Structure formats: structure tokens, C-alpha cells
Amino acid sequence: DAEITQSPRHKITETGRQVTLACHQTWNHNNMFWYRQDLGHGLRLIHYSYGVQDTNKGEVSDGYSVSRSNTEDLPLTLESAASSQTSVYFCASSGRGRNTGELFFGEGSRLTVL
Amino acid sequence: KQEVTQIPAALSVPEGENLVLNCSFTDSAIYNLQWFRQDPGKGLTSLLLIQSSQREQTSGRLNASLDKSSGRSTLYIAASQPGDSATYLCAVEEFGGNEKLTFGTGTRLTIIP
Numbered sequence: 063d064a065e066i067t068q069s070p071r072h073k074i075t076e077t078g079r080q081v082t083l084a085c086h087q088t089w090n091h092n093n094m095f096w097y098r099q100d101l102g103h104g105l106r107l108i109h110y111s112y113g114v115q116d117t118n119k120g121e122v123s124d125g126y127s128v129s130r131s132n133t134e135d136l137p138l139t140l141e142s143a144a145s146s147q148t149s150v151y152f153c154a155s156s157g158r159g160r161n162t163g164e165l166f167f168g169e170g171s172r173l174t175v176l
Numbered sequence: 177k178q179e180v181t182q183i184p185a186a187l188s189v190p191e192g193e194n195l196v197l198n199c200s201f202t203d204s205a206i207y208n209l210q211w212f213r214q215d216p217g218k219g220l221t222s223l224l225l226i227q228s229s230q231r232e233q234t235s236g237r238l239n240a241s242l243d244k245s246s247g248r249s250t251l252y253i254a255a256s257q258p259g260d261s262a263t264y265l266c267a268v269e270e271f272g273g274n275e276k277l278t279f280g281t282g283t284r285l286t287i288i289p
Contacts, residue, residue: 093275104180104265104279105220112274120276152219156275164210165277167219 065089068153068168076176081140083171085153093156094136095165096120096128098149105152111136143175178203180268182280189256190288197251197283199266204244207271211240211251214263214282223264224251228271256287 066087075081085094092113097105107120109128117128125147127139140147150172154165179202189195199209208227212220224233224240226249232241239252249266263284267277 095275097279102281104281105267105277106279107276110276154220164222164225165220165275167212167221169219170217 066153066155066166066168068151068171070171071169072172074174074176075143077143077145079143081143081173083138083140083151083153083173085136085138085168086134087153087155087166088134089155089157089166090133091155091157091166092133094130095154095156096126096136096138097152097154098122099152099170100149108138108151109136140173143173145175147173148175149173178206178268178270178278180266180278180280182264182266182283184283185281186284186286188286188288191256191258193256194252194254195256195285197253197264197285199249199251199280201247201249201268201278203270204247205271206244206268209240209242209249209266209268210277211238211249212265212267214265220265253285258287258289261285261287 069084095110096108099105106122108126111117111130150170152170153168156165181200210225211223214220226233226242237254242249263282265282267279
């Protein structure tokens with residue numbers, strides 16, 4: 063079955079370190095998204111991509127970057143981790159045409175920045 | 177800026193009861209609205225998607241309605257079961273939003289056996 067996987071599922075890091083969260087989908091979806099989930103804020107969009115070599119900033123993109131070199135992967139990089147980036151991160155993908163999206167989510171990556 | 181609100185934040189009901197979860201949004205210019213389920217420590221699973229031109233969608237014991245003009249959606253769960261215990265989130269996609277969703281903070285539902 064097609065799926066979307068995230069790794070690592072849990073990570074503890076120190077302030078200032080670079081961290082990369084991986085997202086891999088086997089749906090062959092063009093559209094991929096990264097969200098963070100925090101208590102009291104719901105899910106907020108960090109970055110998104112509509113295809114290879116396409117990346118766009120979301121609502122809370124400061125301190126994060128993504129790259130899309132193939133259809134299957136959209137890694138999320140924290141350039142210099144900060145305690146405010148402690149959160150649960152979710153990757154999602156959608157394969158339908160624009161504006162008809164049903165999103166499929168990974169199981170999340172819990173990041174703690176000490 | 178679109179804001180999505182879900183009240184109450186938590187709800188407990190006895191097994192077998194019918195229940196309604198509420199979602200409201202501030203900008204009625206939406207393309208669609210989705211209801212998701214999230215189990216503890218898990219990702220989100222899409223339950224129902226309602227296009228802006230639709231009034232409701234049904235899947236099994238779930239029925240979602242949309243009143244775009246008033247900025248409201250409801251998720252009706254019939255004959256609740258303990259397995260329905262989870263957090264339910266609604267999310268709206270603005271017209272032309274290209275699948276960028278604005279989420280509510282969710283309602284945590286507990287079904288009491």
C-alpha cells in the first residue's frame with residue numbers, strides 16, 4: 063500500500079544545531095506540505111511544494127527550509143534549532159489537482175530542542 | 177486572515193449517544209472544508225471533505241454539513257462507540273488557496289463505555 067513516512071519519529075537536539083526531518087511518500091503525489099502542531103495553535107503550515115524544484119513559504123517559515131529534488135521526498139531542515147521550534151511536525155501529501163485536495167498525513171516527528 | 181474555531185475543546189458522552197461537533201470560520205470564501213480525526217501520537221486521517229458547493233457529506237455513521245454563508249460546519253456522529261474517542265479537527269481551504277489549509281485547534285472527544 064502507498065504510504066507517507068516520517069523519520070525520525072522522536073528527536074532531542076540542542077539549541078543551535080542543524081536538524082533535518084525526513085518525509086517520504088510512495089503515493090507519487092505532486093503536492094507535499096509540512097505543518098507543525100502546538101497546543102493552542104492547531105496545525106500551522108511551514109513550507110509546501112507543488113512539484114520537483116518547487117518550494118513555497120507557509121505561515122511560519124522563519125528558521126526552516128525545504129528542498130524538492132524528487133517527487134517522493136520533502137525534507138525539512140531547521141537551520142539553527144531554537145527552543146521555540148520544539149513541536150510535533152507533520153508531513154502531508156496530496157495527489158489530486160489543485161483545489162480538490164484530500165491530504166494524507168504522516169505519523170509525525172516529535173522534536174525537542176534543549 | 178482566516179480563523180477557524182472549534183468549541184468545545186473537549187467533550188465526553190456516554191456510548192450510544194448521537195453527538196455534534198462544531199466548527200466555525202471567519203471568511204466564507206472557502207473552497208472546501210475537511211474533517212480529520214487524530215488519535216494520540218498519530219497523524220491525521222481525513223474523514224470527510226465538503227466542497228464549497230456542497231451542503232453535506234456522509235460516510236457511515238458520520239455526517240458533515242456546511243453552511244458557508246454563516247461560516248459553520250458540523251460533524252454529526254451517530255450511535256457513538258468507544259472507538260470514536262479521538263481528537264477531531266476541521267480545516268478550511270480558502271478559494272484559490274491551493275490546498276493550504278487553516279486548521280482549528282480540535283475537539284477532544286471521549287466516549288464513555
